[in-house]
Amino acid sequence: MTTGQRDSRTAVDKALALLRAFGDEAGTGVGVSELARRTELSKSTAFRLLGILERNGAVERAGSNYRLGPMIHDLPSPESAPDIDMLRDVLTPFLSILYEQSRQTVHLAVLQGPDVVYLNKLHGFHRVPSPSRIGGRVPAYCTGIGKAMLAYDPVLIDQVCSGELVPVTPHTITDPDKLRRQLARVKEQGIAFDFEEVRRGLNCVAAPVMSPTHTPVAALSISGPVGKFDPRRWATPLRQISFEASKVYAAQMRARRQRAAQVKSA
Template sequence: MVAQECAEANMLDRTPTTDGTGPTGSDTSREQQTAVDKALTLLMSLAQEDREVGVSELARRTSLTKSTAFRLLGILQRNDVVERVGSSYRLGPQLFDIGRRVYGPTPLMLQERLLPFLTELYVLTQETVHLAVLHRTDVMYVNKLHGHRRARTPTRIGSRMPASCTAVGKALLAFDHDAAEQAIAGGLPAPMENSVTDPEDFRAELARIRQEGIAYDREEILPGVSCVAVPVMGAGGRPVAAVSVSGATGRLDPARIAPELRRIAFEAARELGATTRLRARREPATSQQTAAA
């Protein structure tokens, strides 16, 4: 099936397009890359919409001929990467499964294991609650809970933000010297007037976070929204994630929330530690059973 699809993709590029722009060279690897490029262009165009899109519209957006777009969409459809709805198309379920694995198994494990703690935090605060992990110099949001009076945050599950502008990011950078220095070397972004952009001021804030164990976002990513976060510590004194509470500035009281936030993060870390120890005990037993067999 894969070989057949690759052959079909190559044929798409060997056949000159009606507008005269199709490739005519004999370099097979270049032809394959061109076909993949075209397929990815179609996927990215579909990703910009919350609705189904017709072939003619997709062809216009991607500068492909209608016949090329139609045949590529057929290949993608057979692999569940896109779905056909009548004469239109939308992204398929296989992309969701692939996307969940982009950052490896750890975020998925954290999302599942720490959901009860995020739920408890939301019940206590009735504010927007986040779970995030560090990805290079960004934070990636693993989970998010909110109610009817949720804060107007720019975050969603799976999205990324510059770590230096967020409470969860600063809570994680404070305990990762290399990542913090990379963030500083890359230039600290300033989405808001309150964002910390001076390297020495930022290092001083990270030092305070290491001492107090709590980080703040004082309208540094969005006007009118504040946030307080703490790290969830793992083995070796390094955080594996951070949890936060976000709310409207003035309504959110960090001093009131901080004790419960620290307690829940501590209990979450203890749960992760117990899970890790249990897995470590099981793995030697499994290895012994495999060797014996």
């Protein structure tokens, strides 16, 4: 749109344009300035409309960025979300590597609002009853895999810590200040732990898979029975595997953008 030309689009048109503008970054997040550029809106208009969309669950904060929210994810669809499919396809091989190395139960999950949603799971030899199931949701604050992603979203941290931290087990962290301190360490160290916080007898170590913009798109975890599995021992190998997974994810994102640009220019 040329400078000075009146924008005849309605507010609904502009809001829908913002939702479409996320593209391949719908799950990782895009900044207000970039969304405004993509939709040819002023930054103030984009910010105002994003606020309305956020209040209605269509988008949510991801640090200083925005991403599509739970209302959009919960809309019925005849097929799985392409981004989720890509994450599962790209990252499941790394989940298999974790399993082969540890022989413990391993998980792949994403963060949707304050909850973890599990995309894949491979069972270890020493099974401990676990609340995790593929497609299931668990509060992020009481799981290692959830804290590995939650730590990078200050807006969501405020939301979680200002709400009720229900004790799932006697070991669940229910003190908001203690949880904040722990999440700060997770962000600093790139690794998260869960010591019987979601299930008694179960320990867990987790690390985020990062996008090119340094925000988590998913996380990988290893969990095992107390007394037989020491999660601290697996912190370094898990960091390395998550780092490699992040590189492969970034390469896939670049390839998708290049294909989209080629189709657009054809």
